Amino acid sequence: MNSNQLQHQVLYMRRSLFDQGYLDSEQLIQLEDLQDDANPNFVEEVVSLFYSDSARLIQNIEQTLSNRPVDFSRLDDILHQFKGSCSSIGAKKVKDACSQFREYCNAGNAEGCSRSFQLIKQEYETLRRRLESYFQMVKQAKAA
Amino acid sequence: MENGFSSPRNDTFNPAGLRVLVVDDDLAWLKILEKMLKKCSYEGLRTRKILNGGLELLNFSKHFASSLTAFVSVNPCNPIKQNQVASEIFELDIMLMNGPLMWYSTILISPRISLVLGGSDIEVTTCGLARDALSLLRERKDGYDIVISDVNMPDMDGFKLLEHVGLEMDLPVIMMSVDGETSRVMKGVQHGACDYLLKPIRMKELRNIWQHVFRKKIHEVRDIENIEGFESIHMTRSGSDQSVDGPLLTGEDLTSVRKRKDAENRHDDRDCGDASSTKKARVVWSIDLHQKFVKAVNQIGFDKVGPKKILDLMNVPWLTRENVASHLQKYRLYLTRLQKDELKTSVGGIKQKDSPSKDSAASFGIQNSITVHHHNDVSNGGYRFSRSNSVVQNVDAKSLEGDVKGIDTIPVTGHKRVLTVDIPNSHKARCSQIGFNGSFVPGHSDVNFTSFDSAIPTQPWSEVSETQFQHEHKPLRLENDFTQLPLPGPRHHIQVDCIQSGPSASSKPSVVDKDNLKPFDCTYKSNYPNAIPIGSAVDTFPVQTTSPIVNHQPFEPIARTTSSMKSQGLNLSCIPDLEAAQRNINWGVGSSLTSLDEDLQLCWLQGDCFAMNLGLQDINFSEYNDPALNSEVPFHLYDTMRFDYEHYYDPTECPIIDQGLFIA
Numbered sequence: 001m002n003s004n005q006l007q008h009q010v011l012y013m014r015r016s017l018f019d020q021g022y023l024d025s026e027q028l029i030q031l032e033d034l035q036d037d038a039n040p041n042f043v044e045e046v047v048s049l050f051y052s053d054s055a056r057l058i059q060n061i062e063q064t065l066s067n068r069p070v071d072f073s074r075l076d077d078i079l080h081q082f083k084g085s086c087s088s089i090g091a092k093k094v095k096d097a098c099s100q101f102r103e104y105c106n107a108g109n110a111e112g113c114s115r116s117f118q119l120i121k122q123e124y125e126t127l128r129r130r131l132e133s134y135f136q137m138v139k140q141a142k143a144a
Numbered sequence: 145m146e147n148g149f150s151s152p153r154n155d156t157f158n159p160a161g162l163r164v165l166v167v168d169d170d171l172a173w174l175k176i177l178e179k180m181l182k183k184c185s186y187e188g189l190r191t192r193k194i195l196n197g198g199l200e201l202l203n204f205s206k207h208f209a210s211s212l213t214a215f216v217s218v219n220p221c222n223p224i225k226q227n228q229v230a231s232e233i234f235e236l237d238i239m240l241m242n243g244p245l246m247w248y249s250t251i252l253i254s255p256r257i258s259l260v261l262g263g264s265d266i267e268v269t270t271c272g273l274a275r276d277a278l279s280l281l282r283e284r285k286d287g288y289d290i291v292i293s294d295v296n297m298p299d300m301d302g303f304k305l306l307e308h309v310g311l312e313m314d315l316p317v318i319m320m321s322v323d324g325e326t327s328r329v330m331k332g333v334q335h336g337a338c339d340y341l342l343k344p345i346r347m348k349e350l351r352n353i354w355q356h357v358f359r360k361k362i363h364e365v366r367d368i369e370n371i372e373g374f375e376s377i378h379m380t381r382s383g384s385d386q387s388v389d390g391p392l393l394t395g396e397d398l399t400s401v402r403k404r405k406d407a408e409n410r411h412d413d414r415d416c417g418d419a420s421s422t423k424k425a426r427v428v429w430s431i432d433l434h435q436k437f438v439k440a441v442n443q444i445g446f447d448k449v450g451p452k453k454i455l456d457l458m459n460v461p462w463l464t465r466e467n468v469a470s471h472l473q474k475y476r477l478y479l480t481r482l483q484k485d486e487l488k489t490s491v492g493g494i495k496q497k498d499s500p501s502k503d504s505a506a507s508f509g510i511q512n513s514i515t516v517h518h519h520n521d522v523s524n525g526g527y528r529f530s531r532s533n534s535v536v537q538n539v540d541a542k543s544l545e546g547d548v549k550g551i552d553t554i555p556v557t558g559h560k561r562v563l564t565v566d567i568p569n570s571h572k573a574r575c576s577q578i579g580f581n582g583s584f585v586p587g588h589s590d591v592n593f594t595s596f597d598s599a600i601p602t603q604p605w606s607e608v609s610e611t612q613f614q615h616e617h618k619p620l621r622l623e624n625d626f627t628q629l630p631l632p633g634p635r636h637h638i639q640v641d642c643i644q645s646g647p648s649a650s651s652k653p654s655v656v657d658k659d660n661l662k663p664f665d666c667t668y669k670s671n672y673p674n675a676i677p678i679g680s681a682v683d684t685f686p687v688q689t690t691s692p693i694v695n696h697q698p699f700e701p702i703a704r705t706t707s708s709m710k711s712q713g714l715n716l717s718c719i720p721d722l723e724a725a726q727r728n729i730n731w732g733v734g735s736s737l738t739s740l741d742e743d744l745q746l747c748w749l750q751g752d753c754f755a756m757n758l759g760l761q762d763i764n765f766s767e768y769n770d771p772a773l774n775s776e777v778p779f780h781l782y783d784t785m786r787f788d789y790e791h792y793y794d795p796t797e798c799p800i801i802d803q804g805l806f807i808a
Binding site: 027030 | 171175
């Protein structure tokens with residue numbers, strides 16, 4: 001693909017990330033604003049931090065959920081952190097899934113929590129894939 | 145208009161900048177915040193250069209407006225002295241122990257209100273763990289100026305950290321969290337946070353952090369003044385015995401702060417209850433009354449004065465000897481303080497001294513009226529204002545009690561102003577920090593409230609007050625947020641005129657309604673002929689007659705203001721970022737924000753900083769409120785109110801603006 005097409009592709013992917021509710025446009029734009037010569041890969045760096053934080057948190061949740069009895073307050077804490085993490089890049093769907101989880105948590109509904117957790121993982125995976133390909137595309141477009 | 149931007153010091157001015165410590169276990173946020181703060185710094189630098197360059201301060205352009213934040217401060221101006229107006233903008237740097245932290249300029253908008261524009265450079269340190277943060281802080285006691293911390297951290301609760309920092313280092317702390325739940329926010333407030341930001345955090349919220357430091361420094365100065373000055377006056381709840389200043393209220397404040405939960409109402413009730421249980425007749429020391437008092441005092445001769453004599457001379461049948469005695473006591477303190485300030489006056493200052501007694505009279509009068517009103521409930525139909533520095537905007541119910549500053553009003557005589565007023569509570573410093581921001585402070589910083597709003601229509605005032613009273617004990621109807629802006633150095637105030645040059649573009653703070661802006665034409669008719677309302681377009685001031693300002697929620701000054709702004713399209717306060725504001729400051733505001741028409745007017749929160757977004761320019765204005773100054777304000781308010789009240793019915797006048805803006 002030539003440069004133009006790549007650009008288009010980038011824009012298209014970006015647009016759909018926003019429109020489909022995966023990412024909050026405002027936050028991404030803000031991150032992009034912060035990117036400058038001093039930090040040319042700022043956005044990606046933040047996103048990687050998000051990945052690592054999320055991976056860790058997901059593991060924590062997994063562990064906590066598997067314990068009996070389920071420690072809901074701990075789960076709530078973890079979710080709170082996860083939400084904070086999502087807000088760093090504007091990961092909307094994941095964040096919403098977290099909120100849902102929290103509700104079940106507050107209600108002491110372990111079954112509901114498990115289900116929501118699956119949803120969280122799912123959304124997270126999807127987002128990650130989308131973002132990775134998006135950034136790939138961005139790189140390609142830049143190089144072109 | 146003369147622009148006193150000479151700022152020779154700028155040449156040598158090299159601020160170390162604000163040293164910010166960011167604590168968060170979320171690495172992504174840590175990185176983002178660090179970058180954002182650095183960016184604020186670049187912008188800040190650029191702005192400062194522009195300021196230094198003598199650019200007409202109000203001629204903001206989008207170009208640098210984004211990096212300039214401002215807040216409105218109430219000048220402890222003696223209304224009588226309105227004529228004295230400075231003619232230059234001067235730039236001051238706050239010189240602190242470790243060197244200048246920030247720069248700011250003050251523009252006198254009206255005798256009562258100044259706009260403080262400024263910013264700072266920023267030096268960021270990040271930290272992922274609370275205990276690391278504490279050790280960093282302890283290592284270098286004066287190494288940091290402000291702390292921004294997340295609420296949730298693995299090793300220590302953010303609130304605990306907040307407490308530690310407040311106690312050990314007494315630094316302003318901004319809390320942040322993804323969660324804006326009221327209870328959490330209140331918790332933050334109670335623990336002494338000076339702002340509470342919600343994630344995702346926006347740049348504009350960070351741009352205002354210098355104001356928190358600024359405010360704190362000012363309070364410190366004032367506290368010192370206070371301590372040196374006064375005998376502490378025991379504060380009682382009875383109207384006329386309001387104590388003047390001093391750290392006194394510490395105890396009360398503390399309690400007030402603690403009570404500040406959603407139980408605000410209850411708190412209010414309690415306070416009010418206490419107040420009313422004293423069963424003392426509250427004397428409203430109106431201006432007139434006070435004038436009589438002062439006249440009597442002067443006649444007798446200040447040295448020989450005694451309550452009985454004064455009483456006789458005053459010839460006010462319903463006044464008791466006790467009333468006069470306590471008033472005299474306050475007056476004396478006030479004068480003492482005045483004298484002290486005179487001594488302290490330093491360089492340049494503007495001669496704005498009227499005969500102290502005059503000043504005192506006026507201001508004192510004000511104070512008293514305020515004081516009196518303070519607890520007051522309904523009867524006066526007056527306004528209440530809260531002196532609390534407390535919290536941001538909302539709350540303060542308690543503040544009232546505690547903060548009444550007795551005789552704080554120090555007429556603004558240039559320099560003096562700066563130092564005198566004070567916030568009685570050193571503890572208050574903390575309280576006041578809670579403000580928020582509005583941004584609001586919230587981060588509050590971003591709460592945007594315009595004091596102007598408060599001004600608004602007078603007619604409803606009385607209604608409002610009454611209604612309000614009926615509703616709950618919301619002590620603070622009118623909360624005066626303005627505080628005196630201490631100006632440590634020579635002061636030149638720019639007359640609002642300069643603002644006038646404004647219409648061009650950006651300079652108009654007002655903003656919300658660009659079309660309607662008539663910057664500064666509005667005749668500031670009321671009491672301050674010299675002042676020119678900032679960009680208020682009368683037209684856009686849909687006076688809301690009918691909306692009674694009833695606050696259903698105890699502390700929502702902010703909300704009120706915000707709402708009012710919305711409804712009114714307030715000029716100055718346009719808060720384009722209402723959301724942001726809302727986002728940031730959720731001091732129990734919640735739904736109150738939706739009750740637009742109501743509040744408006746009376747949200748003068750004291751001691752809080754409100755950031756107002758000025759339209760497109762994105763200039764954030766926050767209101768800096770110093771409880772100490774309240775005394776001044778109320779007076780003003782009182783006057784304006786009366787004044788405006790009359791005017792209210794006259795559509796051709798635009799008194800409202802005045803009120804809005806300045807009532808300070």
